[in-house]
Amino acid sequence: MSEGARYSVGIDLGTTHCVMSYVDLHADDDQVILTVLSIPQLTGPGMIEDKAQLPSFTYLPHHAEIAEGATALPWSAKPEHLVGEIARNLGSKTPIRLVASAKSWLCHAGVDCKQAILPADAPEDVERISPFSASKAYLQHLRDAWNHHFPENRLENQDVTITVPASFDPAARELSVEAARSVGLGQSVLLEEPQAALYSWIEKSEGDWRNHVQIGDVILVIDIGGGTTDLSLIAVTEQEGNLQLTRVAVGDHILLGGDNMDLALAYTVKAKMEQESGKRLESWQLQALTHGCREAKEKLFNQPELGSMPLVVASRGSALIGGTLRTELTRDELSRVLVDGFLPQVQASDRPVVKPRTGLRSAGLPYAQDAGITRHLAAFLAKQKDATSEFSHMANAENASFLHPTAVLFNGGVLKAGVLSERLMAILNSWLQAEQAPEARLLHGADLDLAVARGAAYYGYVRKGKGVRIKGGTAASYYVGVESAMPAVPGLAPEIEALCIAPFGMEEGSEQELPNDEFGLIIGEQVRFRFFASKTRREDKVGTRLESWGFDELEELDEIEISLPEEGKAPGEIVPVHLSAAVTEVGTLELRAISNRDDDKRWKIEFDVRAGED
Amino acid sequence: MNTYTIDLNLQPTTFDLWHVCLAGTVAVLALILIVVLISVLLGLRRCKKAAPAPVVPTPMLQPEIKIVEKIVEVEKIVQAPAPEPVILKEATQDAALQLLSLLQKEARFIDFIKEDVSAFSDTEIGAAARVVHQGCTKALNEHFTLAPVSQDLEGSRVTLNKGFDAAAFRLTGNIVGEAPFSGTLVHKGWQVTDLRLPKLTEGHNAKIVAAAEVEL
Numbered sequence: 001m002s003e004g005a006r007y008s009v010g011i012d013l014g015t016t017h018c019v020m021s022y023v024d025l026h027a028d029d030d031q032v033i034l035t036v037l038s039i040p041q042l043t044g045p046g047m048i049e050d051k052a053q054l055p056s057f058t059y060l061p062h063h064a065e066i067a068e069g070a071t072a073l074p075w076s077a078k079p080e081h082l083v084g085e086i087a088r089n090l091g092s093k094t095p096i097r098l099v100a101s102a103k104s105w106l107c108h109a110g111v112d113c114k115q116a117i118l119p120a121d122a123p124e125d126v127e128r129i130s131p132f133s134a135s136k137a138y139l140q141h142l143r144d145a146w147n148h149h150f151p152e153n154r155l156e157n158q159d160v161t162i163t164v165p166a167s168f169d170p171a172a173r174e175l176s177v178e179a180a181r182s183v184g185l186g187q188s189v190l191l192e193e194p195q196a197a198l199y200s201w202i203e204k205s206e207g208d209w210r211n212h213v214q215i216g217d218v219i220l221v222i223d224i225g226g227g228t229t230d231l232s233l234i235a236v237t238e239q240e241g242n243l244q245l246t247r248v249a250v251g252d253h254i255l256l257g258g259d260n261m262d263l264a265l266a267y268t269v270k271a272k273m274e275q276e277s278g279k280r281l282e283s284w285q286l287q288a289l290t291h292g293c294r295e296a297k298e299k300l301f302n303q304p305e306l307g308s309m310p311l312v313v314a315s316r317g318s319a320l321i322g323g324t325l326r327t328e329l330t331r332d333e334l335s336r337v338l339v340d341g342f343l344p345q346v347q348a349s350d351r352p353v354v355k356p357r358t359g360l361r362s363a364g365l366p367y368a369q370d371a372g373i374t375r376h377l378a379a380f381l382a383k384q385k386d387a388t389s390e391f392s393h394m395a396n397a398e399n400a401s402f403l404h405p406t407a408v409l410f411n412g413g414v415l416k417a418g419v420l421s422e423r424l425m426a427i428l429n430s431w432l433q434a435e436q437a438p439e440a441r442l443l444h445g446a447d448l449d450l451a452v453a454r455g456a457a458y459y460g461y462v463r464k465g466k467g468v469r470i471k472g473g474t475a476a477s478y479y480v481g482v483e484s485a486m487p488a489v490p491g492l493a494p495e496i497e498a499l500c501i502a503p504f505g506m507e508e509g510s511e512q513e514l515p516n517d518e519f520g521l522i523i524g525e526q527v528r529f530r531f532f533a534s535k536t537r538r539e540d541k542v543g544t545r546l547e548s549w550g551f552d553e554l555e556e557l558d559e560i561e562i563s564l565p566e567e568g569k570a571p572g573e574i575v576p577v578h579l580s581a582a583v584t585e586v587g588t589l590e591l592r593a594i595s596n597r598d599d600d601k602r603w604k605i606e607f608d609v610r611a612g613e614d
Numbered sequence: 615m616n617t618y619t620i621d622l623n624l625q626p627t628t629f630d631l632w633h634v635c636l637a638g639t640v641a642v643l644a645l646i647l648i649v650v651l652i653s654v655l656l657g658l659r660r661c662k663k664a665a666p667a668p669v670v671p672t673p674m675l676q677p678e679i680k681i682v683e684k685i686v687e688v689e690k691i692v693q694a695p696a697p698e699p700v701i702l703k704e705a706t707q708d709a710a711l712q713l714l715s716l717l718q719k720e721a722r723f724i725d726f727i728k729e730d731v732s733a734f735s736d737t738e739i740g741a742a743a744r745v746v747h748q749g750c751t752k753a754l755n756e757h758f759t760l761a762p763v764s765q766d767l768e769g770s771r772v773t774l775n776k777g778f779d780a781a782a783f784r785l786t787g788n789i790v791g792e793a794p795f796s797g798t799l800v801h802k803g804w805q806v807t808d809l810r811l812p813k814l815t816e817g818h819n820a821k822i823v824a825a826a827e828v829e830l
Contacts, residue, residue, distance in 0.1 A: 047813070049810065067817075069816060325741075
């Protein structure tokens with residue numbers, strides 16, 4: 001927290017949009033006035049508009065494409081990257097030069113996020129950028145927009161909170177912080193998006209939230225954004241007579257969101273049009289159709305009396321009237337594709353379908369294979385069956401096959417549609433009913449689009465000790481793989497043991513060491529460890545060695561790497577070290593190797609070694 | 615025919631008593647004419663000065679005079695700004711071009727208007743009109759905040775008190791008497807409460823309202 005900061009600023013660095021919100025810390029106490037900053041951005045060459053959202057897109061223009069000076073911003077005559085609305089607009093017609101969903105790449109195993117790999121399917125001579133520098137470009141734009149608006153209170157001197165998906169692994173968190181640091185926002189802290197949504201709900205209730213939840217409640221936060229679905233469980237407990245909130249579990253990183261829904265609708269309508277006309281639609285027509293479907297979907301959801309919405313695809317030439325194709329999106333199609341397709345009526349025992357990946361893995365993002373959000377939800381709740389067992393008074397019913405939430409908080413634009421949110425609640429409650437559990441209630445009053453940015457700004461205010469804070473710590477326990485001491489068996493890879501280095505729920509600002517497990521590191525050589533995380537093993541302490549574990553208990557992350565600089569020592573010398581894990585105030589996990597010999601010398605262990613497989 | 619010819623070049627060669635009498639009569643007649651004309655003019659002037667005096671006490675005619683005065687004011691406003699509007703004109707030109715460009719981009723406005731609709735069926739025009747309508751709605755909502763001038767329902771009776779804003783409310787029909795005026799709200803009116811037109815970079819050619827598109 002920077003001293004003398006005037007504002008607490010929340011940055012929602014979303015997969016499809018960025019939003020920036022702030023609270024004046026100098027305002028009178030008990031008064032939280034949250035404001036969303038309008039972000040000036042190019043909307044087309046030579047045109048600048050203020051908008052509440054900055055689309056998270058980067059466009060890499062050809063040098064002949066845009067006239068000199070047409071990309072000027074109020075703070076820069078020639079910005080390095082084209083981001084925001086202009087990127088999305090230009091990219092819709094030239095997708096080979098568009099970088100989208102950079103954030104999802106940050107959490108993509110097996111990819112070096114600092115290598116220029118995006119756009120993934122661009123031809124050779126398009127200059128590429130890394131997912132890291134794309135994220136950096138958005139932060140830089142937001143910073144400049146802020147500094148342009150508040151020249152007296154530069155963003156570098158304010159309290160900044162950046163939100164990340166709860167499912168982000170340590171490496172992706174580290175990258176987010178590093179991106180912030182590289183644009184001068186080294187003071188930023190991280191906050192999980194579902195937590196931010198809950199903070200926003202608390203702030204909006206103006207103190208009334210204590211009447212809507214009680215001790216023993218388990219709040220399920222369902223955040224369906226443009227590109228990802230994020231799930232979290234937050235328990236309401238009591239400490240010294242006060243209500244306390246503890247985040248007890250987070251879900252996996254599911255690449256499935258509102259954009260998939262629009263695309264699914266567009267493909268349905270496309271098939272219908274092609275059948276009717278006998279002609280194939282071109283890709284630009286599909287794009288126009290996706291756009292039209294999004295608007296038609298919103299209209300149909302908001303106006304229940306409409307049976308269908310006409311859809312038109314205009315011709316590209318100046319002859320508009322003759323060349324316009326017309327069709328319609330019916331309510332039947334909408335509920336078949338969206339409601340049944342994305343929120344199928346399933347049992348609590350159903351699980352997402354996982355098809356074996358085809359041999360050739362394309363260099364794309366690992367999108368969710370099963371579009372059934374309800375199946376992902378069922379899997380999450382079953383996996384987290386014992387998430388609340390540490391709180392004696394709220395242990396799950398004994399015969400429960402999944403964790404029973406008592407309240408639900410929604411976030412994300414998709415759930416603005418009443419049909420979808422009601423369906424989701426109905427399915428969840430049908431599962432609860434089947435196990436004789438009381439129905440979960442919906443927490444109302446959330447601002448589904450801007451809640452994350454607002455909650456993040458409010459978090460800065462909470463960190464000043466002015467409101468209730470959600471406890472949580474790490475949402476997983478972490479392990480390194482060590483070879484077990486047993487005779488080698490020819491033909492078999494040596495057995496691996498998982499050594500716990502960071503327990504579940506480690507709080508920010510705490511550190512744990514493993515003095516009893518010694519490793520010999522070789523100076524001048526890189527040493528790699530296999531690295532694992534578990535979102536369910538809550539009891540493991542630092543130093544616990546696992547010889548075997550359940551199929552879905554441990555999830556392998558990218559390898560971590562230590563390289564010891566020579567620093568006056570002879571290369572090849574072996575230094576005995578032990579490991580230590582700390583959760584920084586920022587919210588990132590930091591692993592270090594500590595020398596057992598020379599007065600606690602420390603070396604940082606890097607997460608960022610994703611180029612492992614080529 | 616010679617008897618009727620009048621030769622204007624002829625000059626009297628003799629100057630006799632007959633001619634002297636003729637000249638004297640002409641002079642006397644001219645003098646009488648001048649006197650009569652002067653007296654008529656003076657009389658008219660007096661009549662003009664005297665005319666308003668008896669009209670003043672009738673109240674019916676007063677508003678009419680006010681209206682005349684208003685018209686005079688308006689004319690003055692038009693005449694007044696002489697050198698400054700040059701800059702204003704420049705600004706509005708860019709803004710108009712910008713609006714046109716936005717409507718074309720979002721709603722294909724120019725394409726639609728420039729096309730000859732007579733060759734197409736109503737269904738075809740209808741399909742295209744949807745593009746235009748959806749786009750115009752988007753462009754309008756994004757860049758303007760519109761609110762009705764009057765909050766009353768159209769068709770209801772409204773009363774305008776003295777000192778109402780004549781620019782915001784236009785009176786039509788039987789405009790007589792004095793405020794408060796009471797009448798039927800025919801159109802609720804529109805006003806722009808917020809305007810968010812894009813800013814333009816230096817050197818942006820606003821006259822290109824839609825760039826030609828070349829696909830490679």
